[in-house]
Amino acid sequence: MEEPSVKQCCATFYGSDFARILLGDSFHPGGTRLTGRLGNLLALTRESHILDVASGRGTSAFYLAESFGCKVTGVDLSQENVSLAIDEAGRLGLGGLLSFQVGDAERLPFGDKTFDAIICECAFCTFPSKPVAAREFVRVLKPSGLLGLSDLTKTEEAIPELEGLLSWIACIGDARPTRRYSEILALAGFQAVTVEDHRDALVSMVREIQGKLFGAEIAVALKKLHLPGVDFGVAKQFAQTALQATQNGKLGYAVIVSRK
Template identity: 55%
Template sequence: MDADQKPEIGFEAAEIKACCATVYQSDVARFLLGTSFHPGGTQLTEYLGSLLHLGAQHQVLDIASGQGQSAITLAQRFGCHVLGIEYSADAVQQATEAARKSGLDHLVTFQEGDAEALPLADNGFDAVICECAFCTFPDKATAAAEFFRVLKPGGQLGLSDLTRVGAIPPELQGLLAWIACIADAQPLDAYTRYLTQAGLTVDLVEAHDEALQAMVQEIRGKLLGAELLVRLNKLTLPPSLDLEQARTLARAASTAIELRQFGYAILLAHKL
């Protein structure tokens, strides 16, 4: 598939976005994923910030910012101003409260918005980051064009996401697989094409497969505990999440990672 083609995803784009937002704000997602909903956690976020050479003078946009952990980490580590854009209004509220509690609300703010139609002016940011979310955007070409649009000339993009080699196995397709960032993971060269066709110049591609393997193993270890807590009414499942399906998906994902069908990578690009 060319990078300018929309995938045949089998679900409405709005359904995917709404389901992802609902699941990621659930108690069970926080139980399984912790505070950073991506492989490598805050350590990989800080590494990405160092690759971008962030500093106190920079205006940074965190796209699909979730509950705000990455934005807060970047502000805390580098002193930069960070705006987080997130599809879920509930997540924006939770992230805003987290920034206030961290004492960094003078540096970090959050706003509701869609990555495919950012509610922001052109040429406004020194850096854009997007961690483990680009693969969930139904219209990736439009999202990449939005990254380009809001960057200042000379600004940089830091993208981290799941990668794949070959076709996605049938057991790793479906709505739950979209929510888990698997169903539309792209080959590395496809990510590069999306960015370059949007006008960006790719400077670095770096594999971090070990971060994905560690995250999947941790989730598999927590799923049994999550099921017990659900039975004790201490965790509430969102309607689109079934723990039996999640266990099956996690097993299949772990096998695919061991077979090197899936990995995780960082890409850096800049706007001329």
């Protein structure tokens, strides 16, 4: 079933200046270091054609094309992010290896058996229908193609201290435990290859966000930055709660590699 409001809320947030101020260009824990790890796990080469699902501003696609020489197609729901990625690919002279287009992970605009591998970083948790997206991944992968997922994980039990803040971060509220992601992928037809725990990357990212929130709040107070509608009180409370939940194992970050 379509849930355009959650999807659009997510795409709008990640297309915003506020997201860029907090997260930089790479919108996932571990940044391009963890993207490089995925590239190695997927054994990318110059012959690989990969799909980056929810490619954001293209940072991972640029990194993989430059590091592995592979061809990368990026797809993202945010027109804003796709336009920025296309402009940057041209500026970097990577236009021959890269292409970006608007599209929905649950209805990928590509033919069957098109790609050698797929990456999907910090986005699967936001998809309202994860089984539908997983089946789409299977459909567009070539036989034996690899999927490299990196994503937020959350314990099955409710996290009361976070629940009250979930409306603010509606699109990550549906993160699942690692084993649930693995089950969804298995049901779609994937075989498990590797699972890695990268919770440390999430702790570092939340700490960085706390520093950036502090700086942004001062810049807004000094009228050097204009961020209408941002409630710094809620944002700081959320970051602190998320840090504690990560440190006590209720939130985490995992890499899951599977084969079609």
